[in-house]
Amino acid sequence: GAGVSQSPSNKVTEKGKDVELRCDPISGHTALYWYRQSLGQGLEFLIYFQGNSAPDKSGLPSDRFSAERTGGSVSTLTIQRTQQEDSAVYLCASSLHRGQETQYFGPGTRLLVL
Amino acid sequence: DQQVKQNSPSLSVQEGRISILNCDYTNSMFDYFLWYKKYPAEGPTFLISISSIKDKNEDGRFTVFLNKSAKHLSLHIVPSQPGDSAVYFCAASAGTGGFKTIFGAGTRLFVKA
Numbered sequence: 528g529a530g531v532s533q534s535p536s537n538k539v540t541e542k543g544k545d546v547e548l549r550c551d552p553i554s555g556h557t558a559l560y561w562y563r564q565s566l567g568q569g570l571e572f573l574i575y576f577q578g579n580s581a582p583d584k585s586g587l588p589s590d591r592f593s594a595e596r597t598g599g600s601v602s603t604l605t606i607q608r609t610q611q612e613d614s615a616v617y618l619c620a621s622s623l624h625r626g627q628e629t630q631y632f633g634p635g636t637r638l639l640v641l
Numbered sequence: 642d643q644q645v646k647q648n649s650p651s652l653s654v655q656e657g658r659i660s661i662l663n664c665d666y667t668n669s670m671f672d673y674f675l676w677y678k679k680y681p682a683e684g685p686t687f688l689i690s691i692s693s694i695k696d697k698n699e700d701g702r703f704t705v706f707l708n709k710s711a712k713h714l715s716l717h718i719v720p721s722q723p724g725d726s727a728v729y730f731c732a733a734s735a736g737t738g739g740f741k742t743i744f745g746a747g748t749r750l751f752v753k754a
Contacts, residue, residue, distance in 0.1 A: 531684070562744070569647075569746035570685070570730060583741070618684055629675070630742065632684030 529553075531633035533619050539639045540609055548604040548636045552621030559602050560622075560630060561594055565615040573617075576602065577624075609640045644668045645733050647745035654752050660718040662748050664731030667712065671733040671743075676705060676716050679728045679747070688729070689716070721752045 532551045540546050552559050561573040572586040576596040587593070591609075596602040606613055616635040622628035646665045654660045662676075672693040677685035691698040691705045691714070698705050704717045718725055731745040 560742075570732075570744035572741060572743065575741065585741075620684070629687040629690070632677075632686065634682070634684050 531619055531621055531631050533617075533633035533636050535636060536634065537637045537639075539641065541641055542611060543608055545605065545607045546609055546638065548606075548617050548619075548638070550602045550604070550619030550621075550633060552600065552602070552619070553631055554600075556621035556623055556631070557599070558622040558624060558628065558630075559596055560620045561602070561604050562618045562620065563615040564618060564635075570618065573604070606638075609638075611640050614638055614640045643746075644671075645731055645743045645745040647729075647731055647748050649748050650746070651749040651751065654721045654750065656723055656752055656754050657720045660716075660721045660725065660750055660752065662716040662718075662729050662731075662750065664714050664716075664745055665712060666714075666733050668733070668735065668743075669712070670735040673734045674705070674707060674714050675732045675734075675742070676703075677730040677732060677744075679730065685730055718750075721750075723752050723754050726750055726752045 534549045557578045559576040562570040564570050574594045575583040591607045594604045616637050618635045620630035620632045622630045644667050675690040676688040678688045679685040689700050689703050689705050691707050696707050707714045728747040728749045730747045732742050734742040
């Protein structure tokens with residue numbers, strides 16, 4: 528596809544369950560970012576991958592959150608033991624290189640934790 | 642600590658008039674600034690950017706102004722159109738030694754026909 532894709536588009540889960548969110552970046556983009564947007568809030572940085580370098584996890588809110596990027600392409604964001612405050616839109620973006628590149632965003636995954 | 646602030650959560654403008662969206666930042670290391678536009682149920686899309694070596698960048702109806710001494714930037718849309726109604730995010734990054742882009746909370750623009 529031409530753009531960043533994310534799946535699922537919507538996810539409803541029960542408190543305490545684990546969820547996995549997937550991101551397919553634009554082909555050839557070496558940088559991949561995860562953000563979340565809670566209701567009425569801005570975009571909160573979560574984690575950043577650049578090529579084969581160690582990811583910058585400084586934005587992850589707790590150790591229940593983790594992310595992987597396999598083969599320098601697809602990324603999975605995992606939230607363990609979900610809490611109601613995890614409810615948000617999770618956005619993935621990719622850019623050609625690290626640094627001051629325009630980021631291309633996917634449509635997001637809307638997560639609702641009941 | 643909000644390094645990028647958009648103090649107006651919403652703005653309403655009449656079609657054909659100018660829309661001015663404001664953004665303030667606190668980190669003097671930021672040297673690249675961007676505006677993104679977001680429609681409901683879609684991801685943000687890049688609109689316009691400016692490097693700190695400039696004080697103005699124009700692209701069609703969109704102009705971004707940067708005042709480094711005041712740590713302030715603004716996005717001007719003229720003339721405003723109903724299709725411009727969206728949430729606008731200001732973002733900033735520091736190229737030297739970093740990559741991380743910090744986003745503001747967004748301003749929702751309503752352009753009335």
